[in-house]
Amino acid sequence: MNPFICPLCQTVFQQTNNTQICANNHHFDIAKEGYLNLLPVNAKNSKNPGDNKEMMQARRAFLNSDGYLPLAEKVSELVSAYLTDKEQAQILDLGCGEGYYTALLAEQLPEKFIINGLDISKVAIRYAAKRYKNINFCVASAYDVPLPDNSLDALIRIYAPSLDSELQRLIKQNGYLITVTPAPRHLFQLREKIYQQVNEHAQENSAPSGFNKIEQINLNYPLQVTEAQTVQDLINMTPFAWKFNKQTMQDLLAEKSWSIECDFNIEIYQKQKDSTDKE
Numbered sequence: 638m639n640p641f642i643c644p645l646c647q648t649v650f651q652q653t654n655n656t657q658i659c660a661n662n663h664h665f666d667i668a669k670e671g672y673l674n675l676l677p678v679n680a681k682n683s684k685n686p687g688d689n690k691e692m693m694q695a696r697r698a699f700l701n702s703d704g705y706l707p708l709a710e711k712v713s714e715l716v717s718a719y720l721t722d723k724e725q726a727q728i729l730d731l732g733c734g735e736g737y738y739t740a741l742l743a744e745q746l747p748e749k750f751i752i753n754g755l756d757i758s759k760v761a762i763r764y765a766a767k768r769y770k771n772i773n774f775c776v777a778s779a780y781d782v783p784l785p786d787n788s789l790d791a792l793i794r795i796y797a798p799s800l801d802s803e804l805q806r807l808i809k810q811n812g813y814l815i816t817v818t819p820a821p822r823h824l825f826q827l828r829e830k831i832y833q834q835v836n837e838h839a840q841e842n843s844a845p846s847g848f849n850k851i852e853q854i855n856l857n858y859p860l861q862v863t864e865a866q867t868v869q870d871l872i873n874m875t876p877f878a879w880k881f882n883k884q885t886m887q888d889l890l891a892e893k894s895w896s897i898e899c900d901f902n903i904e905i906y907q908k909q910k911d912s913t914d915k916e
């Protein structure tokens with residue numbers, strides 16, 4: 638069942654044919670790929686917010702090579718372990734991109750769990766919904782999520798933005814927030830090609846207000862790549878892609894094989910019993 642609510646008046650939807658209609662008669666068409674576009678036009682800062690088609694295609698091509706499979710498996714394993722006593726659960730992958738991690742969650746968690754993905758990029762969600770059918774996808778902003786208060790057992794946020802007040806509003810009491818951010822040596826061998834000095838400062842994220850950090854994991858492994866195209870895809874999906882000039886790129890791609898460190902910081906937070914209770 639689709640858990641999304643009307644982004645304009647926060648009431649629940651009833652489906653009529655291929656349209657979701659709320660109590661106040663706001664209409665949202667279900668796209669042919671099965672997703673809902675719940676981003677109000679006036680909430681867009683640009684015509685096509687979020688990752689563009691080129692970045693999204695590079696990410697899909699790279700992820701298809703399973704270079705980040707150890708991360709996807711670790712995240713699924715954690716969600717599964719933390720929700721082990723649940724018969725049913727609502728899960729949101731916030732800023733899910735083209736759905737790679739969301740899909741592994743859906744595959745590995747019990748069938749009764751409801752898996753949802755949200756991203757502000759329409760092209761990413763279109764790709765996600767076309768490929769993965771057993772997941773509810775919607776286009777919306779992470780800053781204004783069309784889901785009810787206290788509705789999520791777990792929220793996953795992998796390299797995506799969020800707002801503490803929204804995390805606090807959405808997650809149930811004792812529910813979990815699992816975040817993935819880059820750790821100091823992430824893609825070191827690529828970054829050292831473009832930066833004189835690679836910043837290796839350790840990153841300790843503090844708990845969003847209303848949450849306690851309950852676990853922190855450093856996932857580090859060498860990614861062995863044998864195809865130049867995979868290196869190219871990996872670079873094109875990073876924010877430093879534009880820092881490579883023609884020469885540095887040519888030199889890098891001329892190598893026959895690559896060993897690139899992946900270094901992820903995984904943090905698990907739990908929403909405090911009563912976040913208004915200061916004791």
Ligand SMILES: C[S@@+](CC[C@H](N)C(=O)[O-])C[C@H]1O[C@@H](n2cnc3c(N)ncnc32)[C@H](O)[C@@H]1O
Pocket residue numbers: 686687688696731732733734735737755756757758761777778779780794795796797798
């Ligand atoms: C670095 S990508 C990560 C995507 C995915 N989690 C992954 O790791 O493959 C960041 C994603 O956040 C999305 N994004 C950026 N701003 C957003 C916002 N305000 N609300 C929702 N998604 C947003 C982008 O469109 C992009 O898909």
Ligand SMILES: [Zn+2]
Pocket residue numbers: 643644645646647648659660661662663
């Ligand atoms: Zn409405």
